[in-house]
Amino acid sequence: MSxxxxxxxxxxxxxxxxHLRELSQRELAELTGVSQAAVARIESGDRAPSILVLERLLAAMDVQLAVGVEPLDAHLDARIAELAARPLAERIDELGLDRALDRLADFPQVITGGTAALLQGAPVPVDALEIxxxxxxxxxxxxxxxxxYGQRWNARWGEFGGVRLEPEQQGEHVWSTRYGEIRATxxxxxxxxxxxxxxxRGYRVVPLAQLELTDPRAGDLLRRYRARQLASGR
Structure with missing residues (x-):
């Protein structure tokens, strides 16, 4: 892994x-003697932490780093294989899709991205409703x-909140809501x-062929899934 x-x-x-320990970045910084700005840069991936700093951050949360090696992208292949072995209905229920869609009637929208791929049977990892x-x-x-009660993803601080909700404002179109995370195109x-x-129940979704052409994230996952199918002779 690079x-x-x-x-x-x-x-x-x-x-x-x-997040699991309900700590703010400021509180974690105070526990470890690391500045809040450094914690934010580490969490957002803008700064590579030293081993010493990483151990201090994790130890303050009563965990430690376990080191291992694996073939490139093996974790993603394993995740796709695990999803393929599970019933589609179970994966849809796990996402809480219907609960969120039932409350999105105030304006027109269609399902896209990984969520659309999931509904068409592709075993791709999905962590948010994509519309x-x-x-x-x-x-x-x-x-x-x-x-x-939406909060917009704040890429600068690596957490939700602290930026304007409006999609016209600069930033990623990802929000945390009481109904789960939503990613909007x-x-x-x-x-x-x-x-x-x-x-x-009927769902209006962007077709897989169109996703591959227009959605880089979903397209990469779909091509990876198809390559696995070809390699296994399916």
């Missing part, structure tokens, strides 16, 4: 452990986010969709 990939992975690990929203509806989207017009049905 250092360019290891640094954000280490940062994500520190952030995840901090496409028109810029024309951005004000209604913002009002919905306010009602849903803002567009002039909604993309063409197809309908897929699960458990008697």
């Amino acid at each position: 250092s360019t990939r290891l640094v954000p992975l280490l940062g994500a690990t520190v952030r995840r452990q901090r 496409a929203v028109r810029w024309h509806d951005s004000e209604r989207f913002t009002r919905w986010l306010e009602a849903a 803002m567009c002039d017009e909604l993309p063409e969709t197809i309908e897929v049905r699960h458990a008697g």
